[in-house]
Amino acid sequence: MLTEEQVAFYNEHGWLRIPQIFTGEEFRELDADTESLIQAWTQEVMGWTGPWRKVYMDADTEARSKLVVLFEFQLFSAAWTRAVAKPALAEAISQLLDTPNVELQQSTLHAKPPSTGQPFPVHQDYPFYPHTNDRFVDVLVHLDNTSDVNGEIRFLDGSHKLGPLQHVTSNPDGTPCTPHLPTDEWKLEDTVAVPAKAGDVVVMNINTIHGSYLNRSDAIRRMVRLGYRDPTNHQLSGQNMDRTGMMVLGRRPKEDGDSMFRALYPEQYRKAKADKEKTEDIKNEVDVVAG
Template sequence: METLSEAQVASFRENGYIRLEGMFSPGEVREMGDELDYVMEAFANWDSAWKGPWRKEYMDEEEDAAATLVAIHELQHYSAAWSRAITKRELGASVGDLLGSDAVELHHVTLHAKPPDKGAPFPMHQDLPFFPHEDGRYADCLVHLDDADETSGCIKFLKGSHRLGKLEHITGAGTAPHLPTDRYRLQDAVSVPARAGDVVLFYLWTIHGSAVNHSGNWRRLVRLGFRDPRNRQEGGQGMGRPGFIVKGVRPKVDGVDVDVYGNWAQNRA
């Protein structure tokens, strides 16, 4: 099943990101949003704003004190609407087109919800340090539950930055992984506003970040991580865990396949 045009695939490979409009219908968005609101109240962590000295350059003192982010992982463990969303046929097919892969595996699901007026920013970074993989066949997909724009802290990318490959990040106990703020500036990034139901996809190596939510509305995004199952994980979030296959069938690859019980071979090594 080929879903995207050649021009869309070429644009993704050139820029390192792409917005696909209306992946989810208004009815689907309503159901996903309602169940997400319940999960956020009942289970999520409301103290998830990214920490670190970089915050001084992104916020004044008042904003810094108020900055809030609501996060939780693996929504399919909490909500049937999200189980359906992550296996949407057109989405898996689109990721396959973008990565040039006949098989696509879900790697993780992560909510980043910025509350009205105080939603926390993200420093410029690649997602690489959070779940490093051997090669570039990995796409993150931001599912938009709300309209997101400049005021509400939409996602921003450094165009073509995936071509820089794997970059060394500033890490440590007191900070979220990020890139040096003088060399990789949010002001130089391209904003990608989106409507509820749109998805924005980008490579694991594309540099991105976002600003404070200054609007009076929520900006809820759910990130779905997808990879070619041949792309071996090297550490981090979801290491040693097989994911749903959302396009094609799992290829048999030494050390990266699952056993008859559904356990990943990497766990047996």
């Protein structure tokens, strides 16, 4: 359980480090599974795109900069299934979201390869998976110790209070790029460094502005982001839209007009509803024409 001071710190600053949530054999299993999943399923990719790359990196670094990504860890490893539903973690999230019900929305590995691991431009997570309100917490599970050398997470303190901000979403030539905040207005230098130990988690509000520097060390820096929400906080678009998440605490409340079909298969539900409305529109038109 978090203390009142920890919850108040999160509400004030928009982030919180919770030490040693994963320890001992549990941590060793996560560490080993992550390593084996990276070997089996991932490849190094160029990573996030956009004009920020030329501001954050010189030409040579930019050309070499890489990222390793894997989504939905709990679908690849039983140790991760247990980890995402760990009761102590779920209880802590429930306190931060101020809800008895907690739903997992996604999980994403961001691993920065040695020497070239991509920096992250300052951004909010909101544009990647917008929701109707900010009862959404991102949990960064640290698999390695982090510091200035390997690119620890950094926050613009208290920035969650600004609410969702307009992000840059296209390159100068009009092609789409990864959402990030304009580099002339929002600077990584203004952020607070939050170094952490392997096994710690660092949590943040969906609207907290954050980023990180390049990994300059000779070892990989691995972090798994777990997104949790109050199940009545509905997603509007983006990553994992229309995927029903696993409940890790409490129960899914039934809302007005809800049904089991809608809760289990939101995409099919929306399509079926749109088809029905279309059919009804056609029928209405026919009725009008037929007089």
